[in-house]
Amino acid sequence: MIINQMGDISNLESEGSDTVPNRIQDDVRALYLFRDIAEVTFQSLMRASYDQSLPQQVTLIREGAPADFLHIVVEGMVELFATSSGREVTMAVVRPVSTFILAASIRDAPYLMSARTLQRSRILLIPSADLRAAVASDSQFAMNAMQELAGCYRSMVRHTKNLKLRNTRERIAAYLLRQSRLLGGAAGFSLPVEKRLLASYMGMTPENLSRALKSLAADGCKIDGQRVIITDRARFESLAELSPMLDGPDPVAEQAGVSLPPPIAELQI
Amino acid sequence: MIINQMGDISNLESEGSDTVPNRIQDDVRALYLFRDIAEVTFQSLMRASYDQSLPQQVTLIREGAPADFLHIVVEGMVELFATSSGREVTMAVVRPVSTFILAASIRDAPYLMSARTLQRSRILLIPSADLRAAVASDSQFAMNAMQELAGCYRSMVRHTKNLKLRNTRERIAAYLLRQSRLLGGAAGFSLPVEKRLLASYMGMTPENLSRALKSLAADGCKIDGQRVIITDRARFESLAELSPMLDGPDPVAEQAGVSLPPPIAELQI
DNA sequence: GGAATAACTTGATGATTATCAATCAAATGG
DNA sequence: CCATTTGATTGATAATCATCAAGTTATTCC
Numbered sequence A, B: 001m002i003i004n005q006m007g008d009i010s011n012l013e014s015e016g017s018d019t020v021p022n023r024i025q026d027d028v029r030a031l032y033l034f035r036d037i038a039e040v041t042f043q044s045l046m047r048a049s050y051d052q053s054l055p056q057q058v059t060l061i062r063e064g065a066p067a068d069f070l071h072i073v074v075e076g077m078v079e080l081f082a083t084s085s086g087r088e089v090t091m092a093v094v095r096p097v098s099t100f101i102l103a104a105s106i107r108d109a110p111y112l113m114s115a116r117t118l119q120r121s122r123i124l125l126i127p128s129a130d131l132r133a134a135v136a137s138d139s140q141f142a143m144n145a146m147q148e149l150a151g152c153y154r155s156m157v158r159h160t161k162n163l164k165l166r167n168t169r170e171r172i173a174a175y176l177l178r179q180s181r182l183l184g185g186a187a188g189f190s191l192p193v194e195k196r197l198l199a200s201y202m203g204m205t206p207e208n209l210s211r212a213l214k215s216l217a218a219d220g221c222k223i224d225g226q227r228v229i230i231t232d233r234a235r236f237e238s239l240a241e242l243s244p245m246l247d248g249p250d251p252v253a254e255q256a257g258v259s260l261p262p263p264i265a266e267l268q269i
Numbered sequence C: 001g002g003a004a005t006a007a008c009t010t011g012a013t014g015a016t017t018a019t020c021a022a023t024c025a026a027a028t029g030g
Numbered sequence D: 001c002c003a004t005t006t007g008a009t010t011g012a013t014a015a016t017c018a019t020c021a022a023g024t025t026a027t028t029c030c
Helices: A022-029 A039-048 A102-107 A128-137 A139-165 A168-182 A195-201 A206-219 A233-240 B022-029 B039-048 B102-107 B128-137 B139-165 B168-182 B195-201 B206-219 B233-240
Strands: A050-054 A059-061 A069-075 A078-084 A087-094 A098-100 A114-117 A121-127 A188-190 A221-224 A227-230 B050-054 B059-061 B069-075 B078-084 B087-094 B098-100 B114-117 B121-127 B188-190 B221-224 B227-230
Touching: A022 A039, A022 A069, A022 A121, A039 A121, A039 A128, A069 A102, A069 A128, A078 B139, A087 A098, A087 A195, A087 B139, A102 A128, A102 A139, A102 B139, A121 A128, A128 A139, A128 B139, A139 A168, A139 B078, A139 B087, A139 B102, A139 B128, A139 B139, A168 A206, A168 A227, A168 A233, A195 A206, A206 A221, A206 A233, B022 B039, B022 B069, B022 B121, B039 B121, B039 B128, B069 B102, B069 B128, B087 B098, B087 B195, B102 B128, B102 B139, B121 B128, B128 B139, B139 B168, B168 B206, B168 B227, B168 B233, B195 B206, B206 B221, B206 B233
Parallel strands: none
Antiparallel strands: A050 A121, A059 A114, A069 A098, A069 A121, A078 A087, A078 A114, A188 A227, A221 A227, B050 B121, B059 B114, B069 B098, B069 B121, B078 B087, B078 B114, B188 B227, B221 B227
């Protein structure tokens, strides 16, 4: 295990796969990537993998480093971000149970994003070499990886289109309406991540996000802290102008570590 | 053949695959996607495919339509673009020999981008159903598709990082320096596409591109029409600040229809 | 619980970028 | 070849967005 090269990881608990609990194996098995693959393939991956618990605010991947592991978030929350000359932007936030940086592992190429824990997290690390061997030997696994990567690509295309075709206010409105739709059209929900991450993901400053959110009250959407309430759906929808080509539904975005988590539903009282 | 549904395609010459010339088959065969796949797989795809010649300015794909075909540009030039409420942005420009919209074909999902010819073009259409069947039956083909899609995803991640981490001027400088690097560090070259397309691809208006290009003369890069001359490499490099994580090299971008074409080299006299 | 930290908000200001309008240059099509 | 169209440039202006500098609220951690 070469984790300690990374410097700022301490207190880690790495263990052979025989210690990956069944509960976790079941969760991982349910991921699209592993669906219907041969049991022997899956077991060999589990056996080769490392299960580590990390505190909050630990950098587990630095962009540019060789992609030695496919990562799977089992507990907690991980931010994927990118940096350049001092600036930093959020590229995705990953919640359980999801893989991330599949593409780098498959291509045996350097990571294009960095990753840090936003909470105490439990991460399963599958060595990329084992992953590639498994993909080469199990054609169902190869098909799954192919489908997943095609989906990742399409999610990123959507994200790029959003950035280029909509301005700040439009991006926010569309995002909020998509969140509502993910909950079956719920009028109220809570934002899944801090606003600073949301702002960075959507390509704007926290200040502008704050102002824009406030201004949306006049268009049928009220925000109070983390809570969002769509007060005038018709009005808000006409503002947001959702379109299937920009706004999905996107079946892959959930599990593949390419966007933000789904919203948090209201408690039914 | 259902092409005529598309409305604005006329004068097309669709033909059975027995008429796809060997020269073209050889070019297609050389694409990474088809490398080392079984001859029977390749031949069945060629037999199922349509070879069409299209005039300039023909829309061959509309976003939202089902992805009935994988496209391969054999001659000419094709623009991939996206639209939303009246606005339109260039997502890629594809030159021979390259595939495009592989992800939609593989996923059997709607196209996320539209496509139109920028010149008189020759396009090979491979029915997506045949493509998926071939991928399912030929594991080498599946591996190639998987690798290609991983590369497409990574190219799009790079593009998104560029949009979010750099301002207009920085994006332009980095782009020009990348172009130079593609020609082995050539000081002079020509832009591969019209500036309006370049501007839109990089997420800015033609006016701003024009102004920024002019201003770069003071930083070591002179632009005259389509011609670019890096006059002070050291100075220009320190401005552009290329980084491997944003600027590649990106081995996939070439053949997969996810970015702009390479620059045009100077004639050696 | 209360201090300390971090996140969020708000206002003022400035930089960046888009839009509009006009001109100029280049390419296209009879 | 010339007329027409399309693309590129330039200047003036406006909109958008970022930055800076407070404040305020919320969270975290003894």
